Amino acid sequence: MINYKSVYFYAPHGEETEEIRKELSELFNRLGISTVESDAEADIIASLGGDGAFLQAVRRSNFRDDCVYLGIAIDSARYFYVDFHYQDIKSLEEAFERDDIDVRNYPALEVKVNDNNPSYCLNEFTLRSSIVRTIKMDVYINDFLFEQFNGDGILVSTPTGSTGYNKSIGGAVVDPLIHAMQVTELASVNNNTHRTLGTSFLLNKDRPLTLLIDKNTDYYPVMSLDNEALSVRNTEKVELRMSDKLIKTLKLKNNTFWHKTQRNFL
Template identity: 85%
Template sequence: MINYKTIYFFAPHGDETKEIKQDLSKLFDRLDIHTVESDKEADIIASIGGDGAFLQAVRRSNFRDDCVYLGIAADSNRHFYVDFHYQDIQALEEAFQKDDMDVRRYPTIEVKVNDNNPSYCLNEFTLRSSIVKTLKMDIYISDFFFEHFNGDGILVSTPTGSTGYNKSVGGAVVDPLIESMQVTELGSVNNNTYRTLGTSFLLNRQRPLTLLIDKNTDYYPVMSLDNEAISVQNTEKVELRLSKKHIQTLKLKDNTFWHKTQRNFL
């Protein structure tokens, strides 16, 4: 394992996790990994909480690809991005001492709204209508016009995000080793006037997706990146592609994506 020297703790719940952070700092001091107060200085960025805290830690640190991310749950619940639990702090220490971990790389999605600077997501991007009315848009794959969509919205997920909202609306669960983004319809209208593919599909890095929103009607789309909303007025175009940017995570060797999928769903 790489010789990590510094760690930053992302603890979004403040006082609720103050004691946990102190205990973890002492643990990593014993491992000769010392706590720093800025995520920019850290070799390891550790989130304290569930998957939501992990996603926030990645976003707030700007999707760094020159460090590793580590998820530590504050509860006993099972998570997808989080491998370790504060209740079993000894297992965390032993995993570092015995080098019982792998570094895994997860792909991200680049999202560009109108002509704004690109943003990124690790889990999923959603675009939905915010009023009681369907949303119409033209969908392009690369420069090829694919379909005219009419419905509640569109969800685009990474493989690691495929087990979340995507799965609940009928999307496929995708192995993270398959670098792709999955496009899933939300409440599409299919009749003699409107016709969509009606199923989710995968795109690789060479096939960007463009959503051109029909401006003949006043729409107020709601968009989100992972677990945070995007505030953009007058949205006309959204461009999405599988990014070259990855994040690296520390994971237990015997706790793969499919182990977690089995535990959570079967």
């Protein structure tokens, strides 16, 4: 195992998790890993909470690819990004002592709106109209006009994000070893005037997706990255691609994405 020297705790619940943070600091100190007060200084960034806290920790630390992320649940629920539980804190310590942990790489999705700097997400990107009507957009794969979409919106997910919102609207669950993004329609209109593929599809990392918003109507699109809204005025174009940025995450051995999928859904 890599010799980790420092850990930063991302604890969005503040005072509620202060005692937990102190106990975990003592645990990591016994392992020879010191606690630091800045995520920029840490070899390990540990989130306290569920998958939402984990996603926030990655976003708040700017999707660092030169450290590892560690999710520690503070309740008994089962999660996808979070492998360890505070209620079983001894197992966490033993996993480090026995080197019973692996590093899993999660691909991030790059999202560029208009000519702004790119943003990233680990789960999914959504785009929909903020007014009570369908939104129209041209959907390009590379530079090829694939379809002219008319519907509630579009969701683009990473493989690890495929089990959430994407799955609930009929998208496929995708193995994280496949470096691809999934495009899933939100209530598309299909009739003699409008026609879309009508099903989700996968694009590998070498195929960018571009959405050109129809400017004949002021849609004021609502966009989100993971669990946070993306505020951009006068959205005309959104470019998406699988980033080369890989988020490294500590996980228990023999606890794969498919183990978690079975545990959560079957």
